[in-house]
Amino acid sequence: MPSPSFRRRYFPQASAKQWGDWRWQMQNAVQHWEALERFFPLTPEERAGCLAAQKHFRLRLTPYVLSLVDPHHPSCPIRRQAIPLPQEAHCIPGDLEDPLGEEKYRPVRALLHRYADRALLLCTDACPMYCRHCTRRRLTRGGNPLGEGEWARALDYIRANPGIREVILSGGEPGLLADEVLEGLLKRLRDIKHVEIIRLGSRSPVTLPMRITPPFARMLRRYAPLFVVTHFNHPKEVTPEAQRACARLVDAGVPVENQAVLLRGLNSSARILEALFLACLRMRVRPYYLHQMDVAQGAGHWRTPLRWGVGLMQELGARVSGLALPAFAVDLPGGGGKLRLAPEGVVAWGEKETLLKNPEGRHYSYPEPLEDDCHCPYDAIWTAPSH
Ligand SMILES: *Cc1c(COP(=O)(O)O)cnc(C)c1O
Numbered sequence: 001m002p003s004p005s006f007r008r009r010y011f012p013q014a015s016a017k018q019w020g021d022w023r024w025q026m027q028n029a030v031q032h033w034e035a036l037e038r039f040f041p042l043t044p045e046e047r048a049g050c051l052a053a054q055k056h057f058r059l060r061l062t063p064y065v066l067s068l069v070d071p072h073h074p075s076c077p078i079r080r081q082a083i084p085l086p087q088e089a090h091c092i093p094g095d096l097e098d099p100l101g102e103e104k105y106r107p108v109r110a111l112l113h114r115y116a117d118r119a120l121l122l123c124t125d126a127c128p129m130y131c132r133h134c135t136r137r138r139l140t141r142g143g144n145p146l147g148e149g150e151w152a153r154a155l156d157y158i159r160a161n162p163g164i165r166e167v168i169l170s171g172g173e174p175g176l177l178a179d180e181v182l183e184g185l186l187k188r189l190r191d192i193k194h195v196e197i198i199r200l201g202s203r204s205p206v207t208l209p210m211r212i213t214p215p216f217a218r219m220l221r222r223y224a225p226l227f228v229v230t231h232f233n234h235p236k237e238v239t240p241e242a243q244r245a246c247a248r249l250v251d252a253g254v255p256v257e258n259q260a261v262l263l264r265g266l267n268s269s270a271r272i273l274e275a276l277f278l279a280c281l282r283m284r285v286r287p288y289y290l291h292q293m294d295v296a297q298g299a300g301h302w303r304t305p306l307r308w309g310v311g312l313m314q315e316l317g318a319r320v321s322g323l324a325l326p327a328f329a330v331d332l333p334g335g336g337g338k339l340r341l342a343p344e345g346v347v348a349w350g351e352k353e354t355l356l357k358n359p360e361g362r363h364y365s366y367p368e369p370l371e372d373d374c375h376c377p378y379d380a381i382w383t384a385p386s387h
Pocket residue numbers: 112113114115118119120168338
């Protein structure tokens with residue numbers, strides 16, 4: 001239902017201004033499954049899912065998210081990402097509490113340092129919506145508050161490690177921090193000489209688009225180079241509000257990228273992914289990753305076979321703009337890090353020619369050059385500018 005009619009029906013007391021205020025959205029979010037039934041009847045599976053999941057992981061739907069739910073179709077992608085099914089309480093053998101083996105890369109509570117040049121700072125353990133496919137639910141399920149004390153220790157660690165070139169602010173949803181609080185963090189990061197790039201991992205454009213106010217977007221712009229990486233999974237999430245949120249960021253000069261998760265039965269079709277990636281591109285949001293679902297506890301029902309994802313990428317490679325194509329990546333269980341998987345292109349390597357296969361499956365030969373010495377003579381005299 002479009003926001004105004006949904007608001008008038010279910011929140012008759014609220015003005016359009018309140019509806020458009022992210023704090024009002026958070027104050028009026030539904031956090032108990034019984035309260036959901038005020039808006040639409042839950043299916044027996046959803047009711048069982050809510051009961052079973054409540055001891056494992058939180059529930060939260062903002063009025064905005066509620067307004068997007070299709071009350072008649074349990075397979076609605078908004079509904080499926082926000083409301084648990086009984087499978088969430090099942091633990092399949094092989095599912096891992098810490099699917100990415102991150103705990104050994106956690107030098108202080110608020111920091112994951114998995115890749116030498118990048119560190120991920122956990123800003124908060126809260127979110128406007130708790131995604132049912134969350135891979136870091138061990139951190140976001142509640143009881144893991146993160147704040148000033150933990151941030152200070154994380155910043156000390158970053159300061160002491162000059163190899164860290166990029167800091168990713170994540171969580172939880174960093175957008176839930178007040179502007180001044182987030183700006184305080186950004187300022188301190190910018191004061192660290194070796195931190196060149198800042199990335200803000202935020203699902204706000206999708207789950208709480210009113211959070212992206214013009215002053216917020218302008219504030220982020222002051223800390224450039226800063227990239228926002230958001231998380232649209234289905235074209236249904238690309239609403240006028242979400243479009244406005246992305247436009248505010250991009251117009252302010254903040255580049256926005258998208259990482260989607262491949263979710264079985266939700267976006268695991270070439271048609272849906274094509275529509276999703278093209279919708280992102282129209283918002284000037286560049287598709288960055290399509291993630292294979294991790295082996296997280298309670299999320300086994302979301303996983304697709306690895307070769308299904310590669311097949312989808314092959315199909316899309318044959319029909320959409322390269323700008324719309326993300327990298328398909330699997331995070332290797334147990335701490336191996338991300339690995340990009342691409343449809344097999346090389347049929348046979350050769351000295352004189354290499355045999356390749358295009359996305360439509362036709363074979364082509366590439367004549368290898370006569371010279372194979374690839375060193376750059378200028379390297380010997382060129383030094384990278386210092387900053
Ligand atoms: C995914 C991830 C990153 C960033 O990886 P990119 O490939 O640069 O996007 C950094 N730290 C952690 C812990 C991650 O999981």
